[in-house]
Amino acid sequence: MTSRRSLWFLIVISTSLRLAWSASLGLGNDEAYHYLFATHHDWSYFDHPPMLALVERLGIVLSGGVVSPFRLRLGFILLFAGSTWLMARLTERFYGPRAGFLAALALNLTAYHSVAAGAFVLPDGPLLFFWLLTLDRLAVAIDSGGRLGPWLGVGVAWGAAMLSKYHAVFLPVGTFLYFLLEPTARHWLRRAGPYVATAIGLALFSPVIWWNATHGWASFAFQGARALGGLRFRPDTLGAAVLGQALYLFPWVWLALVSILIRNGRRFFSPSETAPADRFLLCQAIVPLSIFMAVACTRSVLPHWTLVGFLSIFPLLGRKWEEEPARLHRRIVVFATLLLFAATVVLVQTRTGVLQQGGEGTLGLIKVSRDPTLDLYGWDEVSRELERRGLLDRPNTFLFTSNWYYSGHVAFATRNHATPVACYSAGDARSFAFWSKPSDWMGQDGILISMNGRSVEPHCFDRFFSRIELLGEFEVKRSGTPIRKIRLFHCVRQIVPFPFDQPRPPSSVRTIAQSPTEESAGETKPAVLR
Template sequence: MTLTNTAPPAAARSWLTPRDPARATLALIAITAIIRVGLGVLMDYGNGESYYLATARDLHLSYFDQPPLFLWIGWAMVHLTGSDDPAIIRLPFIALFAGTTWVLFTLTRRLFSAEAGFHAALLLNISAVFTISVGGWFQPDGPLMLFWLLTAWILARLLLEPAEGARAWGWWLLAGLCLGLTLLSKYHAVFLIAGAGLFVLTRAEQRRWLLHPAPYAALMLALLIASPVLVWNAQNDWISFAFQGGRSVESVGIRPEWLLRSVIGQMTWLLPWVWLPMIWVFVRALARGPGTPRDWFLVCLAVGPVAFFTVVALWAPLGFHFHWQAPGYLMLFPLLGRLAADGLDRRPRLAKTWLTGSVAVTALVIVVLGSHIATNWIARVVPLDKDPTLEALEWRALRDDLRAEGLLERPNTFAAAVHWVEGGKVDSAVGGALPVVVLSNDPRNLAFTLDLTRAEGWDMLLMGAGRRLKDPTARFAQSFDSLERIDTYTLRRGGDVVVTDIQAWLGRGFSTRHEIRFDGADPDSYFGDGWGAFSPDAKGRAIAAPQATLRIDVEPRVGYGRLDVRARSVSGQQTLTVTWRGRPVGRLVLPDDGAAVALEATLPGVRRVGHHQVDLTLIPERPGVVVETVVLEPVRTGSP
């Protein structure tokens, strides 16, 4: 077959039609890497990054909500450089994305043309989620995208340009190696396996691989490389798989507005001028089906994450995780690059306007946001009720203040937050000088930084925004001998005070094995839903709903054995059912004379790792029950 040279004549060339697409791609990589390094200096960690850095200070086989590869990289950078500065920690991830851009170019060149490869790389680097988040932040997506693409490159070599005999074995084992590293990066790798399987099943000439041992050997090699994830999960009740899997099956009913939010969010993250033509080439390739093998190969690898996380958003509360579809969109950039290359040949004015405008607008967005993050100028021009860029404002500026107070050199002291997001912020304030824990029902990775059963008698530096801490003296009174407020700090950006309510408290004499006792005089922060109004003179507290909940903070490694509940009825004889984490543990029969009755029950001893908050629910037969006391005693002979 004779290929027609469609390259424009030298006089008509521009930066969009380079003479040497490979060299132009390398220049693109260099320029964008320099920009990302600059942004790394200007921008502090976002919420996710600071949380991941707090996690990465301790080396583990794997971690609660992500596989370990990117956290191993973060751990290595902290220990090799002695720095936790974002400009330093992000460097490997900027380098990883440089590799991602180059592999995308070579994959697209192999499938279509060098010109298409350059434009695929260009469009990747003007897509917000890729050029900013994936390309420059300390997140699992950095290694994920590189090893995903490397695996796809090898699969394209195997499935579209078949090799026989020993050569096929070599390529398959190399695919297994890269797939294993993808599995070590993020659980999304399962979609890569499914996509390759879909391509093999839908192309008759590829089904021979179903009977060939090499693909299965590659899978075994990948699982061996990813075995730290399996070992860690086996040691921790498979909690990571349960957490991530549960997010997609959790349902609150069909919510069309969530689906719409997901679609709009994906378009925003990719930027509309990239997402809309990308959806066009995606739908067109889907419609053509397996008859166009190169297009179909890309579609098979893309459809899993794009379709799954979009459809699941119809019922699952995925929030604003619009980047979860990103590995699928990554596989559509070769198709988009071909569209751009063909457009420059057939409709050059329209294509140049699209590409030039996209680059210009993306650059403008980056300049505006980057300069605002550095100087806070937008807030001076247009007052903001809520500035989402404040997430990229760490508490590192408080480190000197805490050190001056002598809080970072205290022996037998840990730092704490009450929310996993603020756990990362607290870590940035203490800078690794103290272990950081999260005292809530959702500590995530930070449930594994310190075994609190070994911290009996320690002191605690508690930090958090006032809106989250609320009343720490009441909430933690039973866990410490004393709790005193140290100070309230502010944070500045560009000379402006932008955060005003970061509180620091010092708790002395921590204990996980405290007796938990409620007598109705406890403040609202101890109570969940369904309780009547608080009165300091009342003997007990009324249940004012079909059921009432006590949310009790307990260390998950500490067992609680005996439960005593004392209650009375003011509306005649009735029963009161008591449940512990949803499991019935006893029932009281309350007499009609209003006398108080006590229940003594033994609690189940097994709880999942990481649950620092337990629900004790009391369900009356009808209104009119007053709960006088609840006493919860720890097991004194050791943790379960």
């Protein structure tokens, strides 16, 4: 079988598996919250630029306007099929079709790219696609012999990447570094093409800048603050970042990428020892990796932040695997088997809880409070209970929780009803802080959905309503074991606006936003995928 046929076989099989897998799972924390991006049309959002919402709407349109977890994910799955093709195309341009297929295969054998970015409603999927598209267009433009036309495509691709996730800001930095270090490309610093591409990309990104300018620079400030730390070296956060990389990429792929980075990095500055293609890819890798690893030395970072840096090393990995044919077949079989096994375990655990403690026929390996698959299970039961109690579609009534991803889950579960959902968290309401005003809910009744016995609820809301009455309690169960305890409160007539639009709560109302004892009360952990 030729490399190109192998590539199309890989795309068809892997896409089919993702379609089946995603159709069998409910939405995760981030996904449920991101669903609301598709229902709130705007130029940008508090957490991310607007490409996430556009891809969501693509899946909904392709499915005839019906909203479900599968349909929300459809656009992201199709984009990852395109990312697989782009990885092969980019690598083939430098190292040949066989290396291109192997690089695309390696991308599909990682946990984060293949599963999270490749199947979930996350901004990393569009970023992956447009990052690779930008690199591909850059490779064409650099070899264009000075023509301006190809740089127009670079600008459009980079602009789309910026509309996907702010990480794309590293692409022009890496390109500029390449122009400085590569003698054969240095002349581009004196030509118009790269600057025209930058201008086009910024023009496409300008709606996000405008949104931030009219919303107190909220998104830039939020994302920027997450990357700023102190000056004290913290080996624990650095170690956690490295461990996270290994787990997200799988250790066997991560080790191969790191070894390539180290081996090529030793001769990075020597023009005679590094081919232009190698230097081009290394420049795009070193910039984000260096910056995020430097940040990890002083504060916690999310593991997937650095993965766009490793993305540019996959073509080099494809070439390396091509040069080692003796071990290639066994390596592919083992890696693919491990990935399929891990995906199957997640699916079975989510639907049955077979590994959880408690319940009939379970193995008792994971505490319910520590099970990350709970985020994807049981939210339709919450909607059914609200409907059974007659709490949906009531006039002058809204639903609310004190956590942005709980409110996201409730909003998606009740999407076929007209009852609005708010997030009453002073300091971390995310985009809920912009989708309504505190005064909008004055005079209305609220239904508080309190999760897992939060001790501060409902008392932290007493002064905002005329009175608060307990409506009842119920449990969401999986395999007979309670996994989510829910209390419902009728908060009668709001009399004081709740400050969910404030970026940070003052210390006097800390418990309104989040109680420091919630985790000990069995609170489900926030999603890590961001």
